[in-house]
Amino acid sequence: MFDNSQYIEKLRSSGLRPTKQRIKICEVLFDSEKTFHFTINELVKRISKSTNDKISLATVYNTVHAFKNKGYLKEIPINSDQSYFDTNTSHHHHFYDETQKDLIDIDDADVEPVKINTRIPGKKIKSVEVLVKVEDDKS
């Protein structure tokens, strides 16, 4: 454990107790320079690689959902047998490579703003997500 103070502060300020499990998960998710996508399964693997203290699956689920609710993670809408999350919470869209089963960020500058010229009465727009499915170009 080195500089966890930022995570401790982050957790505390959002009303989450800075337990060692949550701090470890913060490290795995937010220490790296680059943001990334993951499934719960992949996250569990990353965690077990970076620590000897086992964190139970249930705690990983709880923590990911807590972080998602706090806005530290985004869930990516995609048809899959498992949920995909993104540590990049800034506004951006995705390619989904159906051949490779791989998610790729689309820089927000590369997408013209999506204009929706209709509304549902009594509802407000929470998010607009674009998923661009791609496949191998064999033509």
Place this chain on the structure above:
Amino acid sequence: MFDNSQYIEKLRSSGLRPTKQRIKICEVLFDSEKTFHFTINELVKRISKSTNDKISLATVYNTVHAFKNKGYLKEIPINSDQSYFDTNTSHHHHFYDETQKDLIDIDDADVEPVKINTRIPGKKIKSVEVLVKVEDDKS
């Protein structure tokens, strides 16, 4: 059974045997004027309402996937514990009402074409799907 000839022809022409289960599922899916969204669960309920012959769950899954592969149904990318399908296979996007857990079509005329100004080498775009999440406006 009334005018099933259209479905029989449709199935036959796409290389699917027009069995009575498939014809019944066609009726439930395509008889109505309006297109609609459904989960497998909901479809099973619709089927059992409209017939006394029970169709097994496995057959419903098989048939829906076959129809999806033939392009008679579209799967809607959304984070959910179950898959959503759409009998409207024309190009259009969706609202997802997170309060009501309800999918609503967005008329394609109400969305400006989405321009993606970047590509992935060796891949071609298969589809561009927009999901607009909405929630109750309480502000």
Place this chain on the structure above:
DNA sequence: TTCTACATTATAATAGTTCTAAACTATTGA
């Protein structure tokens, strides 16, 4: 009508996720 390839079916299996309830612990306040 008979044959055969394909379909259907019930059931089992699998996998992702959520639930439960007991043990644990960070924080509060005495």
Place this chain on the structure above:
DNA sequence: TCAATAGTTTAGAACTATTATAATGTAGAA
């Protein structure tokens, strides 16, 4: 400092959607 308590972790069971399996059934061709 220490005890109380409110929230947290945990293992495992339970749940649910989906897929696989293998036996039975059947549409369509010969």
